[in-house]
Amino acid sequence: MKPLSASYWRRLVTKEWLPILISLIMSAVLWYNVGGEKTVDTSVMIPVEVLNLPRDLVISNQFKRQLEVTVNGPRSLILGIDQREISRRIDLANATPGTTVITNDVESITVPRGITVLRVQPSTIILSLDKLISRQFPINPVTIGSLLPGYVLESLRMEPSVITITGPESVLAKHEVLRTREIDLSNINKSMQVQAPLDLDPAIVDLIGETTITAEIVVRLDKEQHEYSLPLDADGLEVPVKRVKVLADVPKLLLDQDIKLTDMLSARLAIDEVNGIGIVRIIQAPDLSHPVEVIRVEPAVVELPKVQIPQPQTRPPAGEAKPAAPAPTGTPQAPGKAKPPENP
Structure with a gap:
C-alpha cells in the first residue's frame, strides 16, 4: 500500500477540518457569552407608537405614551436593549369613531432573540376615537x-x-x-x-x-345734552335776532366744574355778502380743557336788510389812470381874456 503524501494531508486539513474547527470554537465562545452568561430580570420603558390613524379621526383622550415592560435575558443583551428602538406599535387602519381597547400582552412586544417578555404594564390602553x-x-x-x-x-x-x-x-x-x-x-x-x-x-x-x-x-x-340761549354778536349790525338757541353735548367734567355754557361758547354773525345773509358761528373759549360738541343752532342763518350789507369799495387796478372829471358846459375861455359883453 502506497503511503499518503504530506501534500494530501495538508489539503485534507485545509478543505475539511479547518472550517469545522472554526465553527466549534465560535460555538464555544457563543455558548460562554450567551448560554453560559447569567440571566437577569429588569424593567425597561417602551414607547407607544400609533400607526395608520385615518385622517378624519383623532384620539380625543389622554393615554400612556410609554409602557413598563419586564424582560429576562443575558445581561449583555439586556444592557443594549435601549439601543434597539423597541416600541409597542398600534395599527388603527380599520378604526372607527368610539372607544377602542388595546390589549398589551407579552406577544405584542417584539424583542431580540434571547430576551423574553415577562410582563407589560399597563395591560390595556383605552383610546377614544372621535371625528x-x-x-x-x-x-x-x-x-x-x-x-x-x-x-x-x-x-x-x-x-x-x-x-x-x-x-x-x-x-x-x-x-x-x-x-x-x-x-x-x-x-x-x-x-x-x-x-x-x-x-x-x-x-x-x-x-x-x-x-x-x-x-x-x-x-x-361722558357727555350730557344741554340747550342754552346765547346773545348774538352781530358786529354792530341791526338784525331781527338778538339771541340764538344752542343744543350741545357738554362733557360732565366741565359740568362738575360748574362752568356756565355762556362762558364756554359765544355766538357771532359772519356776513355772506353774496347771498345777503348772516351765518351764525359758535366759537368755543380757547381755555376749555375739554371740547363742547355743538349739535344744533337755531336760527343758523339770519337774513340782513340790503341797506345794511357792507358794499365793497372798488378801486382801479394799479397803474390805471383815474377817469377825467366832466368838462363844464359852455365855451371855455382862454386865460387872461374877459368874456365879451352880450348885445342888448
Whole structure:
C-alpha cells in the first residue's frame, strides 16, 4: 500500500477540518457569552407608537405614551436593549369613531432573540376615537374695574374677534365662545391696546396652546345734552335776532366744574355778502380743557336788510389812470381874456 503524501494531508486539513474547527470554537465562545452568561430580570420603558390613524379621526383622550415592560435575558443583551428602538406599535387602519381597547400582552412586544417578555404594564390602553372637525369661536372679553370719572367705554374690540379651532367633535361641542382673562379698566382715561390672554379649558389648550389676543379699548368723554340761549354778536349790525338757541353735548367734567355754557361758547354773525345773509358761528373759549360738541343752532342763518350789507369799495387796478372829471358846459375861455359883453 502506497503511503499518503504530506501534500494530501495538508489539503485534507485545509478543505475539511479547518472550517469545522472554526465553527466549534465560535460555538464555544457563543455558548460562554450567551448560554453560559447569567440571566437577569429588569424593567425597561417602551414607547407607544400609533400607526395608520385615518385622517378624519383623532384620539380625543389622554393615554400612556410609554409602557413598563419586564424582560429576562443575558445581561449583555439586556444592557443594549435601549439601543434597539423597541416600541409597542398600534395599527388603527380599520378604526372607527368610539372607544377602542388595546390589549398589551407579552406577544405584542417584539424583542431580540434571547430576551423574553415577562410582563407589560399597563395591560390595556383605552383610546377614544372621535371625528375631526373645525369650528369658529367668537372671543368674549371679561373686564373688571371702572374708568376714571367723566369717561365711558365706547367699545372693546378683540383682534382677532373669531378663532378657528380644529379638533375632536366631542371636545369642541362643549364650547360656544372663548373668553379672555380679566381685563382691568381701572383708572383708564384714553383709548389704548392691551394684550389679553385667553382663559382656555385644558382640552382647548392641548389643541391651540396658550393664546393671547389684542384688546382695543376705545374711551370717550361722558357727555350730557344741554340747550342754552346765547346773545348774538352781530358786529354792530341791526338784525331781527338778538339771541340764538344752542343744543350741545357738554362733557360732565366741565359740568362738575360748574362752568356756565355762556362762558364756554359765544355766538357771532359772519356776513355772506353774496347771498345777503348772516351765518351764525359758535366759537368755543380757547381755555376749555375739554371740547363742547355743538349739535344744533337755531336760527343758523339770519337774513340782513340790503341797506345794511357792507358794499365793497372798488378801486382801479394799479397803474390805471383815474377817469377825467366832466368838462363844464359852455365855451371855455382862454386865460387872461374877459368874456365879451352880450348885445342888448
